[in-house]
Amino acid sequence: xxxxxxxxxxxxxxxxxxxxxxxxxxxxxxxxxxxxTPFIESDLHMSTQTLSLGLGLGxxxxxxxxxxxxxxxxHLPQRIMLVVYATVALIGSxxxxxxxxxxxxxxxxxxxxxxxxxxxxxxxxxxxxxFGSEKLKYTAVILSVxxxxxxxxxxxxxxxxxxxxxxxxxxxxxxGISALVVVLVVLTYEHTPPANREAPKDPVAISxxxxxxxxxxxxASELTTHPFVSAVTLAPLxxxxxxxxxxxxxxxRSRNPLLPLGPLLESTIPVSGVVIALCAAAASVSVSDLTLxxxxxxxxxxxxxxxFLPELVGALIAAFALGExxxxxxxxxxxxxxxxxxxxxxxxxxxxxxxxxVLALVGSGLTGLGLGATVAPALFGAGFSLPATSLQRVFxxxxxxRGVAAFMIAPIFVHFAATVGGSAAAGTRDALWISLGxxxxxxxxxxxxxxxxxxxxxxxxxxxFLNGDGPGWPSxxxxxxxxGVPVQVEEPVxx
Numbered sequence: 001x002x003x004x005x006x007x008x009x010x011x012x013x014x015x016x017x018x019x020x021x022x023x024x025x026x027x028x029x030x031x032x033x034x035x036x037t038p039f040i041e042s043d044l045h046m047s048t049q050t051l052s053l054g055l056g057l058g059x060x061x062x063x064x065x066x067x068x069x070x071x072x073x074x075h076l077p078q079r080i081m082l083v084v085y086a087t088v089a090l091i092g093s094x095x096x097x098x099x100x101x102x103x104x105x106x107x108x109x110x111x112x113x114x115x116x117x118x119x120x121x122x123x124x125x126x127x128x129x130x131f132g133s134e135k136l137k138y139t140a141v142i143l144s145v146x147x148x149x150x151x152x153x154x155x156x157x158x159x160x161x162x163x164x165x166x167x168x169x170x171x172x173x174x175x176g177i178s179a180l181v182v183v184l185v186v187l188t189y190e191h192t193p194p195a196n197r198e199a200p201k202d203p204v205a206i207s208x209x210x211x212x213x214x215x216x217x218x219x220a221s222e223l224t225t226h227p228f229v230s231a232v233t234l235a236p237l238x239x240x241x242x243x244x245x246x247x248x249x250x251x252x253r254s255r256n257p258l259l260p261l262g263p264l265l266e267s268t269i270p271v272s273g274v275v276i277a278l279c280a281a282a283a284s285v286s287v288s289d290l291t292l293x294x295x296x297x298x299x300x301x302x303x304x305x306x307x308f309l310p311e312l313v314g315a316l317i318a319a320f321a322l323g324e325x326x327x328x329x330x331x332x333x334x335x336x337x338x339x340x341x342x343x344x345x346x347x348x349x350x351x352x353x354x355x356x357x358v359l360a361l362v363g364s365g366l367t368g369l370g371l372g373a374t375v376a377p378a379l380f381g382a383g384f385s386l387p388a389t390s391l392q393r394v395f396x397x398x399x400x401x402r403g404v405a406a407f408m409i410a411p412i413f414v415h416f417a418a419t420v421g422g423s424a425a426a427g428t429r430d431a432l433w434i435s436l437g438x439x440x441x442x443x444x445x446x447x448x449x450x451x452x453x454x455x456x457x458x459x460x461x462x463x464x465f466l467n468g469d470g471p472g473w474p475s476x477x478x479x480x481x482x483x484g485v486p487v488q489v490e491e492p493v494x495x
Contacts, residue, residue, distance in 0.1 A: 329459050
């Protein structure tokens, strides 16, 4: 049976709009809900701990969805599944917005998180690879704006909604956007068969990817009302992280893995990029959450959200910078520049806590620049080091690890800031110093790995990459120089 294409199929602006609108609602909510939590708790008769658990499980759903998306893409018609994801995301958004009790609220939020990552992995790689090199830079900008711009914009929307003493209008808007996504998915429909029905289903990997993040986020969410060293916090947290590590080891060593991580984790440029992406995600979200919380307590949610608006501006500037350097060797330098901005932003916040208006404006702008210039460039750098056929799987694994690092570390740092130092400001200062250490240490490790592998920056061969004929640029084996492995040095294409 022939399945007809939608009237807007193959038209880049509409396919790109679909991807943008699919990703933005949940990511905006991930940072917008904090100012309106008192209204949610009051309206739904929900305890602070129950709300924290619901938000944590939504983040766990996001992490799990990254791996499930790869499995479904291999064995099921990919565009049909995109319709399914968008429809379930709409159902989740409606449940979330119309919630009458905690169960309805939490179920809706889990579906939102799960389907957002399913849509990300299902929609963005085809957008990157399906429209040629002339559109790839726009796709890179879109991805960066969607993920980091949306998160940066959240506090502003949350502050506006808190100032109106409500929460439902904000989430009903996201439900409306989800409905528009369903329409766009149908209008841009192009039948795409399964990527490889013979691919492994890898039940071990799926089990580890499903259980590990859920346990880790459950333990982190319980820190709201429990001490760190507790059976309901530390035990699930450590077990969950151990299972995520076990997933990486299993997929690296397995003879027939769902996510072939061997080429990714045994190559210099991808590993260096992953280190930067994880350290940047872990540190930046913690810095933003902690400093925003202090400013909110001092000046109110709306004022604080506006003071942190430069973070959005910084993320947008970094996204367009990514587009400009995407097809040049400077893509490998951009994450280092981003880490320098992150370190500078953290240092600005350390000058005074709570931050003054001027320091908040400067610090948030630098943080936005840093976050936007690190994770997405490092992700594309890793992707260009492998054949294009691996891009979806690279996105999935990096986004799983980024999600765990960004959304799980922040609650731990918030708990640390609230319980160490004698005051919120003193505890936040200690946590910021730790974050700064993560930024500087992660940068040093990434640079040392790059040098020890003998890698050299060069312009990527985009035609080779997009045609599926090989990686965009060569990446030496990990620690090649230290292990005495010969490193073949090729002259840059545009030398």
